[in-house]
Amino acid sequence: MKTIAQTLAALLAGIFFLVACSGDPETPPPPPAEEEEVVDIWKDYDAGNIRFENRAATTPGGRVTGAIAEKDPLFFDKIARRVLAILYFSPEDSITKVRNLTIRLEDFDGVAYATSDNTGNIIAMSCRWIGSTFLDTRDTVKVADEIIGVLLHEMTHVYQLEPRAPGGYGSNAEVWACIEGTADAVRYLAGSFAENDVGAGGSYMDGYRTTGFFLGWIQKTKDPDFLRLFNRAALHVQPWTFPAAFRYALGDSADINALWVEYQAYRRTVN
Numbered sequence: 713m714k715t716i717a718q719t720l721a722a723l724l725a726g727i728f729f730l731v732a733c734s735g736d737p738e739t740p741p742p743p744p745a746e747e748e749e750v751v752d753i754w755k756d757y758d759a760g761n762i763r764f765e766n767r768a769a770t771t772p773g774g775r776v777t778g779a780i781a782e783k784d785p786l787f788f789d790k791i792a793r794r795v796l797a798i799l800y801f802s803p804e805d806s807i808t809k810v811r812n813l814t815i816r817l818e819d820f821d822g823v824a825y826a827t828s829d830n831t832g833n834i835i836a837m838s839c840r841w842i843g844s845t846f847l848d849t850r851d852t853v854k855v856a857d858e859i860i861g862v863l864l865h866e867m868t869h870v871y872q873l874e875p876r877a878p879g880g881y882g883s884n885a886e887v888w889a890c891i892e893g894t895a896d897a898v899r900y901l902a903g904s905f906a907e908n909d910v911g912a913g914g915s916y917m918d919g920y921r922t923t924g925f926f927l928g929w930i931q932k933t934k935d936p937d938f939l940r941l942f943n944r945a946a947l948h949v950q951p952w953t954f955p956a957a958f959r960y961a962l963g964d965s966a967d968i969n970a971l972w973v974e975y976q977a978y979r980r981t982v983n
């Protein structure tokens with residue numbers, strides 16, 4: 713005859729068995745929804761004919777970049793799709809159309825810049841900069857991460873919408889700060905900056921990281937769609953200004969100066 717303890721043990725084992733069997737072993741676990749969705753949405757989008765042109769193949773920077781591009785034929789294409797997924801909701805949006813994009817490695821002082829000619833868009837990267845990064849680290853993965861970071865910024869210039877306001881990028885300080893800030897915001901939101909890669913202070917009109925990390929902070933703390941709406945504001949807000957673009961993206965009560973003060977309080981806790 714079973715003791716009470718044995719009966720209890722048998723009963724508990726039965727309960728555990730039931731619990732263990734309640735999940736259907738035939739059903740695979742659901743895929744990680746968000747990542748799958750991003751890849752799936754942009755998989756078939758025509759981001760343009762992206763090709764790599766190595767004009768510095770014999771330099772250390774040229775050799776390491778050539779090896780990275782050869783190892784993964786979709787290396788540059790994948791960066792373009794990451795940029796598109798951060799700037800736009802879906803391929804159905806009004807997206808800056810890119811026919812040809814040449815990633816050109818050249819011998820010049822500096823890091824990289826985006827331009828265009830009669831063949832289409834061009835991003836020029838400096839083999840000197842890549843070469844010195846490689847010689848500093850001797851680590852191809854670190855060099856690839858550096859290239860990805862810089863290309864997230866430069867490819868944003870290729871795909872982002874340009875605000876329309878008098879003077880434009882060349883002589884309108886707000887448009888300039890928007891263009892350069894958005895490019896660093898994309899790099900920040902792609903996880904290609906450290907949180908303390910910018911200091912406190914300055915103004916949202918300073919462009920680059922000072923503007924970019926602010927835009928990224930808004931997205932992380934106020935609205936997960938912020939940068940897509942901020943980019944889209946270029947189509948709907950005319951003449952374009954920072955305060956008006958913020959109201960378009962966040963609602964009529966949005967006050968960019970109050971948000972900047974709040975952001976600076978956060979920034980001082982990081983640095």
Ligand SMILES: [Zn+2]
Nearest residue numbers: 865869892895
């Ligand atoms: Zn730029």
